[in-house]
Amino acid sequence: MDVAEAVNRRKSVRAFLPDAVDNDVLSELLVTASRSPSGGNVQPWRIYVVNGDAMTRFRTFIAERPPGAPAYDIYPPSLHEPYRSSRYKLGEQMYESIGVGRDNKAGRFAQFAKNLDFFGAPAALFCFIDRAMGPPQWSDLGMFLQTFMLLAQEAGIDTCSQEAWAVHEPAVMEFGGVPDELRLFCGMAIGRADWDHPINSVESEREPLDVFATFL
Secondary structure, three states: OOHHHHHHHOOEOOOEOOOOOOHHHHHHHHHHHOOOOOHHHOOOOEEEEEEOHHHHHHHHHHHOOOOOOOOOOOOOOOOOOOHHHHHHHHHHHHHHHOOOOOOOHHHHHHHHHHHHHHHHOOEEEEEEEEOOOOHHHHHHHHHHHHHHHHHHHHOOOEEEEEHHHHHHHHHHHHHHOOOOOEEEEEEEEEEOEOOOOHHHHOOOOOOOHHHHOOOO
């Protein structure tokens, strides 16, 4: 698989098969992903992996803890156009794929709650960053996570990065024994997609080149 194929095949999978992913495979992917660029070679990512028995324990642990306020604004308080429409359209596509109407608040909440089960994935990671870091280092996290996801595609493994975990930062930190100087950026579900599930048929759209690029 070349890089372009991995980019085009990667998608946010929201229904996984229970097939196990070996920690040795995850370790290899993480080591290779650590070649991602970062300003000044700071390498600000701190990764905690949840797999196997740890995943079983975590699911029990998190089920007993209510969500709180997000650790950061996942979206700007007043998301304006064209960004608002892009986000809204994707949400409507997802709910439509599983037959959840706009007025079905219970159904929408139940689907969102699947974030906190990693959509059934057998493995996951949490990405943390030192609280002293600023926006440039947060950008570095994105490059690391994208590199990991593309490498996972090459290895036949699917993923879904999840900022929704920001509402459970204290619980995640408690479970992982994470030091207070770190803060949670996101989780990531890791496994093999259940391609028979209708929600995985959703294809998010991309803006045309002339919308996002200007050639001077």
